[in-house]
Amino acid sequence: MGAIYILWLREMKRYIRSRVQIVVSLGQPALYLLALGFGFGPVFQKAGEGSYLQFMAPGVIGMTVLFSSIFSGIAMLWDRQFGFLKETLVAPVPRIQIMIGRTLGGATVAMIQGVLILVICLVAGFRPQHWIAVPAAFVFVMMIAVVFAALGTGIGSIIKDMQGFQLIMNFLVMPIFFLSGALYPLKNLPRVLTWITNADPLSYGVDGLRGVLTGLWAFPYALDVAVLCGLAAVFLTMGAWLFSRIQL
Amino acid sequence: MIRVENLTKTFDQFTAVKGISFDVEQGEIFAFLGPNGAGKTTTIKMLTTLLRPTSGAIHLNGLDPWVKQKEARQSFGIVFQDPSLDNEQTAYENMELHGVLYHVPRKVRAERIERLLTTFELWERRNDYAKTFSGGMKRRLEIARGLLHTPKILFLDEPTLGLDPQSRNQLWTHVKHLNETEQTTVFLTTHYMDEADRVAHRIAIMDHGAIVAQGTSAELKERTGSDSLEGAFLALTGESLRDEGADSKDQMRQFAKMWRGR
Numbered sequence: 001m002g003a004i005y006i007l008w009l010r011e012m013k014r015y016i017r018s019r020v021q022i023v024v025s026l027g028q029p030a031l032y033l034l035a036l037g038f039g040f041g042p043v044f045q046k047a048g049e050g051s052y053l054q055f056m057a058p059g060v061i062g063m064t065v066l067f068s069s070i071f072s073g074i075a076m077l078w079d080r081q082f083g084f085l086k087e088t089l090v091a092p093v094p095r096i097q098i099m100i101g102r103t104l105g106g107a108t109v110a111m112i113q114g115v116l117i118l119v120i121c122l123v124a125g126f127r128p129q130h131w132i133a134v135p136a137a138f139v140f141v142m143m144i145a146v147v148f149a150a151l152g153t154g155i156g157s158i159i160k161d162m163q164g165f166q167l168i169m170n171f172l173v174m175p176i177f178f179l180s181g182a183l184y185p186l187k188n189l190p191r192v193l194t195w196i197t198n199a200d201p202l203s204y205g206v207d208g209l210r211g212v213l214t215g216l217w218a219f220p221y222a223l224d225v226a227v228l229c230g231l232a233a234v235f236l237t238m239g240a241w242l243f244s245r246i247q248l
Numbered sequence: 249m250i251r252v253e254n255l256t257k258t259f260d261q262f263t264a265v266k267g268i269s270f271d272v273e274q275g276e277i278f279a280f281l282g283p284n285g286a287g288k289t290t291t292i293k294m295l296t297t298l299l300r301p302t303s304g305a306i307h308l309n310g311l312d313p314w315v316k317q318k319e320a321r322q323s324f325g326i327v328f329q330d331p332s333l334d335n336e337q338t339a340y341e342n343m344e345l346h347g348v349l350y351h352v353p354r355k356v357r358a359e360r361i362e363r364l365l366t367t368f369e370l371w372e373r374r375n376d377y378a379k380t381f382s383g384g385m386k387r388r389l390e391i392a393r394g395l396l397h398t399p400k401i402l403f404l405d406e407p408t409l410g411l412d413p414q415s416r417n418q419l420w421t422h423v424k425h426l427n428e429t430e431q432t433t434v435f436l437t438t439h440y441m442d443e444a445d446r447v448a449h450r451i452a453i454m455d456h457g458a459i460v461a462q463g464t465s466a467e468l469k470e471r472t473g474s475d476s477l478e479g480a481f482l483a484l485t486g487e488s489l490r491d492e493g494a495d496s497k498d499q500m501r502q503f504a505k506m507w508r509g510r
């Protein structure tokens with residue numbers, strides 16, 4: 001247990017110490033929120049869909065958690081390059097504990113980021129249907145964070161250089177975000193796009209957040225929870241397996 | 249203490265270690281010498297469970313490190329050839345993290361960290377980030393860290409790389425002391441022949457993945473009729489340079505791997 005805690009703590013320290021990075025990583029979603037939220041607002045309203053800010057705020061929270069959690073896993077690349085990964089890999093501790101410590105650390109950071117961006121949304125004028133909705137939304141933030149932190153750890157165990165990192169960012173993380181319904185409603189889409197969005201794990205996370213916060217659901221509530229929990233189990237297992245196979 | 253039989257490692261088509269065998273007794277200081285690319289680091293990685301051997305047997309302290317992984321890992325300390333510190337944490341935090349990973353009880357941990365950081369003259373800088381350290385200070389911190397859990401076997405892969413003569417001298421004095429007082433077995437590699445000559449009880453010389461000679465420094469000199477270890481080394485491994493064009497080969501390998509996804 002000590003190993004899990006100390007590696008979790010390390011992620012927390014890194015997060016708290018990188019103040020510039022906190023600002024940078026919150027700046028991007030804040031920009032989406034302001035530029036798109038207010039920019040598309042009038043069009044959205046005219047189409048009879050209500051307030052775009054109300055609609056997209058949960059999406060932006062989902063995006064923040066996605067980027068932050070998956071990035072923390074992929075950041076293993078730096079530990080590999082600067083060599084620290086070796087130190088943890090030869091320690092007399094089951095690899096699974098190392099993996100869990102890192103993953104939970106990354107997930108915790110992502111949750112904090114998610115909460116911070118929720119606060120920014122509130123400041124920008126977003127209003128949840130109920131104040132009780134906020135703790136319920138936190139549960140979804142948690143699930144999204146664990147799913148993608150575990151996925152990130154799995155990916156981080158495989159990629160070995162910057163090219164791999166770019167590849168993952170452009171061909172996995174960005175599509176997960178854009179095809180998740182974070183920015184637009186998932187109804188009346190072309191058939192192919194519907195299949196793809198239904199296969200995107202983040203769709204269920206964003207839907208859960210939006211449903212809880214604004215009452216607008218695209219999938220049944222139970223489906224969102226089931227998919228996220230199932231994927232968390234799958235990605236954690238897969239991540240643990242890939243991590244256990246790292247050789248240097 | 250360390251027994252290796254027919255150890256082989258093949259990367260794709262390239263065989264880096266070709267069926268080597270050797271024994272290191274408890275309490276012995278054993279030096280592994282060899283030109284660049286000889287396979288020294290690859291051997292250490294296999295001994296320390298970082299790389300799975302293609303074939304052959306390893307016994308550390310009587311244990312197969314791939315079967316009794318945890319016990320084996322607890323029993324050795326390692327200073328890697330490449331840096332392995334967490335640059336974003338302080339010297340003290342790096343030590344603390346190691347202590348926790350190696351199950352050193354809290355009380356003992358604090359005492360030992362203070363003693364080791366003092367020995368390696370880092371105590372004053374304990375609260376500075378590792379990234380602010382000079383190359384030599386980083387190296388000293390890595391060595392201090394490797395000793396924190398009082399390992400029975402110490403692997404040192406070019407520990408003095410980039411150290412000034414003072415630090416080198418101090419390091420070897422410390423290693424010898426540890427070896428004499430605690431019976432710590434030491435397995436080291438170095439490119440400085442004088443160091444091997446000074447500290448090692450026995451020496452193995454490796455070239456192109458195979459051990460070409462082993463014995464005491466005196467035996468190696470006698471066998472080759474040289475009056476220095478350096479002379480013996482050159483006589484055994486030839487004068488030509490190694491690893492020409494390895495860089496471009498490595499890049500190709502890297503590239504191929506990426507596309508195959510591993």
Ligand SMILES: Nc1ncnc2c1ncn2[C@@H]1O[C@H](COP(=O)(O)OP(=O)(O)OP(=O)(O)O)[C@@H](O)[C@H]1O
Binds near residue numbers: 283285291
């Ligand atoms: N992961 C790897 N994949 C492919 N080849 C590798 C890998 N690691 C090492 N090699 C090759 O194995 C050979 C032995 O490398 P190794 O690092 O063991 O040498 P060394 O004796 O430690 O050399 P040096 O004195 O330069 O540190 C080299 O030719 C190297 O290119």
Ligand SMILES: [Mg+2]
Binds near residue numbers: 405
């Ligand atoms: Mg080497």
